[in-house]
Amino acid sequence: MSTSPTISWSNLPASSLRQDHGLLVEWDRLNSARSDLPFLMGDAILAALDVFGQGHERLIIGKQGSATVATLVLVPLDNLSWRTFQPSQIPLGAWVAEAHLALADLARRLVRGPLGFCLSLSITQVDPLFAPRGEDHADSRSSNYVETGWIDLDGNFEQYWSVRGKNLRQNVRKQKSKLVTEGRTVEMRSLTDPSHLAQAVERYGALESAGWKGQQGTAIHRDNAQGKFYRRLLEDAARRGEAVVYEYLFDGQVVASNLCLQRKGTLVVLKTTYDESIDYYSPAVLLRYDELASLYHGKSVRRLEYYGRMMDWHTKWTGNKRQLYHLTLYRWPLLKPLAEWRRRRTVSPTAAHDH
Numbered sequence: 001m002s003t004s005p006t007i008s009w010s011n012l013p014a015s016s017l018r019q020d021h022g023l024l025v026e027w028d029r030l031n032s033a034r035s036d037l038p039f040l041m042g043d044a045i046l047a048a049l050d051v052f053g054q055g056h057e058r059l060i061i062g063k064q065g066s067a068t069v070a071t072l073v074l075v076p077l078d079n080l081s082w083r084t085f086q087p088s089q090i091p092l093g094a095w096v097a098e099a100h101l102a103l104a105d106l107a108r109r110l111v112r113g114p115l116g117f118c119l120s121l122s123i124t125q126v127d128p129l130f131a132p133r134g135e136d137h138a139d140s141r142s143s144n145y146v147e148t149g150w151i152d153l154d155g156n157f158e159q160y161w162s163v164r165g166k167n168l169r170q171n172v173r174k175q176k177s178k179l180v181t182e183g184r185t186v187e188m189r190s191l192t193d194p195s196h197l198a199q200a201v202e203r204y205g206a207l208e209s210a211g212w213k214g215q216q217g218t219a220i221h222r223d224n225a226q227g228k229f230y231r232r233l234l235e236d237a238a239r240r241g242e243a244v245v246y247e248y249l250f251d252g253q254v255v256a257s258n259l260c261l262q263r264k265g266t267l268v269v270l271k272t273t274y275d276e277s278i279d280y281y282s283p284a285v286l287l288r289y290d291e292l293a294s295l296y297h298g299k300s301v302r303r304l305e306y307y308g309r310m311m312d313w314h315t316k317w318t319g320n321k322r323q324l325y326h327l328t329l330y331r332w333p334l335l336k337p338l339a340e341w342r343r344r345r346t347v348s349p350t351a352a353h354d355h
Helices: 023-032 041-050 103-112 155-163 167-183 194-207 210-218 224-241 274-281 283-298 312-317 337-347
Strands: 008-013 056-062 065-075 081-082 095-097 121-128 140-154 185-191 244-252 251-261 267-274 304-306 320-329
Touching: 023 041, 023 056, 023 065, 023 095, 041 224, 056 103, 065 103, 095 224, 103 121, 103 140, 103 251, 103 274, 121 140, 121 244, 140 312, 155 283, 167 274, 167 283, 167 312, 185 194, 194 224, 194 244, 194 251, 194 267, 224 244, 224 251, 244 283, 251 283, 267 283, 274 283, 320 337
Parallel strands: 081 121, 267 304
Antiparallel strands: 008 056, 056 065, 065 081, 065 095, 121 320, 140 304, 140 320, 185 244, 244 251, 251 267
């Protein structure tokens, strides 16, 4: 199927990534060679494994000669199938590889290589920026995950703001005027010091827990798994100078917060929340406005990525969007129609996942 050089594979416990520093170094090298994303750094994957892992995750390492060319964290599923390790808190699947290697080719080699008698492998939440979505073949299927948005910080903020919708611009102007009239003290601050981020995550969790996510039980809290993960993720990133939490304050009280990672001119907004009891002030909108103005004026960030399902509010801030996708490879072509028949019988028409 492939004419590229042979890849030899090793199948290790995922804990090897923590125990062997050399494996972690190689993971980070491959991440830098392809996507160069801060949430795919080795310490971010380790944090996710420690907090959300079940203990049966595997570290699959591919080498051409003595050079490591691909590393993936995979999870065995029922029915002799596998998928990438994919907690919802990591925007993309847990894999890194040399930039010239096609993802479908890697997945095809894995299905027929180090996973034993594997019938299918799903690579989840793939960004076409780093692994272009190709045509489906007899043994492969790609499926839509979500559309995500981004903002290229071209020109200056005044130019960007002038082409936003009339309703958004009027809302920001009205809310800022109202706050001035009421004599409220308004401030946006950015926190980057590792020693400040634990409390920032705790404040974020308090805001989120007081809203609808708290009622649903999905909010970050300092003592739950999500809270522990985001604290560790941000503190680790901050030690590399790659974390920032933006907070918006009314009279010294935090009313909106964004948890972000940044690297080489790209800022990734991981999470956003606000005080829903004062929604009439649009605190999340005001935070986004001041945050973007600050980024434009600072000029160190040239791209803002959301890496989440594009919502209606995103479309007010950007018209840019692209489709993230899942890729599934089957051991034999005849398994693909069988899997699609089973999916039609058991999965709702709107489901995006392949597993």
